[in-house]
Amino acid sequence: MSEVQLILVLWFVGVLTEAITGALAAGRNRMDLFGVVMVACITAIGGGTVRDILLGGYPLIWVAHPHYLLAIALAALMTVAFSPLMRYLTRLFLTLDALGLTVFSIIGVQKALSLGHPPLIAIASGLITGVFGGILRDLFCQRVPLVFRKELYAMVSLVTAALYMGLTMAEASEWLKLAICLPLGFGLRLLAIRYRWSIPTFDYQEQGVH
DSSP: OOHHHHHHHHHHHHHHHHHHHHHHHHHHTTOOHHHHHHHHHHHHHHHHHHHHHHHTOOSOHHHHOTHHHHHHHHHHHHHHHTHHHHGGGHHHHHHHHHHHHHHHHHHHHHHHHHTTOOHHHHHHHHHHHHHHHHHHHHHHTTSOOGGGTTBTTHHHHHHHHHHHHHHHHTTOOHHHHHHHHHHHHHHHHHHHHHHTOBOOOOOOOOOOOO
16 A cells, blocks of 8 residues: 555545544534534535635545545434444544544645645644644534643644654655654544643633722
């Protein structure tokens, strides 16, 4: 398997995992099946869509490959059908989500570089690809996005994207970049979950006027 095939397989696994987490979030808000599918699609490919719109990367991936939408919709509906089993698969979903975050961050950098953007924009592209699907999901579910509430999630994406960009600038081979960035991003996210690592929060409460 080539490095391109590997990253595509991991990307597809990540997309389907995000679709399932989106469907479950919709279920917690008692949405109908249309809402479930919509939130699943937004979670799975929202980050890549926002990235491509900002960078001018057309056609959008789901426009170029509409069968991805069908796969996401099917994953969402299967989540509804097998929802009683989902509570037993929490650890698996967290693991696959960590993998998906890492892969999305790398693909975001690759996409920006393929369009001729400079390193800083490429890193931002990796971050957007990694976290924006979850941000949109939470906004649609009327919650403060998880990534803004102490969760060490965006930082993992940023570190992964920056490291991949640094190795690219050092002219490392694609296999070497993946061999370093995939385990590091994946492992960092799992450690953050295990030990509840977080970044400081800002708590500002307006004092009443006396």
